[in-house]
Amino acid sequence: MADSKVEGSLRLSVLDQSPVPAGSTPGDALQNSISLARRVDALGYTRFWMSEHHAMDTLACTAPEVMLARIGAETQRIRIGSGGIMLPHYSAFKVAEVFRMLHALYPGRVDLGLGRAPGGGPVEALALRRDRKARQEDDFQQQVAELLAYFERTFPAGHPFAGLRVSPEVPGAPDVWMLGSSMWSSAAAVEFGLPYAFAHFFSPVHTRAAIEAYKRNFQLVDRPGARQAPEATVAVGVICAETEEEADYLASSVRLLQRRIRQGDRRPIAAPKDALQELQVFGDIAVEEGEWPRYFVGTPEKVANQLLAMAGELGIGELVVNTIVWDHAARLRSYELLAASLGIR
Secondary structure, X not given: OOOOOOOOOOEEEEEEOOEOEOOOOHHHHHHHHHHHHHHHHHHOOOEEEEOOOOOOXXXXXXXXXXXXXXXXXXXXXXXXXXEEEEHXXXXXXXXXXXXXXXXXXXXXXXXXXXXXXXXXXXXXXXHHOOOOOOOOOOOHXXXXXXXXXXXXXXXXXXXXXXXXXXXXXXXXXXXXXXXXXXXXXXXXXXXXXXXXXXXXXXXXXXXXXXXXXXXXXXXOOOOOOOOOOOXXXXXXXXXXXXXXXXXXXXXXXXXXXXXXXXXOXXXXXXXXXXXXXXXXXXXXXXXXXXXXXXXXXXXXXXXXXXXXXXHHHHOOOEEEEEOOOOOHHHHHXXXXXXXXXXXXX
């Protein structure tokens, strides 16, 4: 039986990476993402974000903006967004057009999470570049400033883009978030007055430092769409099941995934029995851990209490949950159990 609801209020959101289970196809994984979006929308989760990864057998979503167009139509109230768009690969103008289109389709529901990482290896990053003749300049901050100026129409008079209009023109704009897993992204969120999401499940070492620095250094920015107060969230890995033993069994797939990724192995997600066999032969690989684990694994009451404690320590009211298991039904059940335990509606 599932544990009873724990005391406390915490908003929950979802980061979906469209994991591909061994024995299925990337197309199946994308259909699983649609199924998950429908379910968490009904459960009362706040956001459904999709990641961008390239040339991987492990993760199927290469174009979150395409999936979001479908998922917006499949859901009723949940916010939809990118977790994130890897801005260095793209023209800021094109990203503004794409997300203004999504905003026009689903007004008041669209988040644009921006990332600086490549979402793949160096070869993929090179393939995504339009100009390969010169070394690519790191102009991420200039790209962010340009993107915000398109949404807010704040190019100065005489700027070559001052007369551009990003169609379709409708009231409002997507909500722009800064994403990252370092102190650099924390500082960038402060610089632009943006809400901030830290990828704890990816890199847990600097979680507290990044969130506390963001909140401590936050100041009002003279920009129409800037936040008036800091808003932060943390993306964590979660696997819930009715028993501790089942949760640990399901988590063997992600334990093996972490081992494989560090060895450049991008195969699909292994079934738990196969993962346990491979881990028994080769062993776990040491991964950096911080104050809290990358993945919270266990019964819903145990996990909910751990998440409430983490959010309380960091002074945040929302956590983004990333769940990777081999069986899609078990993934849906994990989100259901967590929602019930925390009493979200």
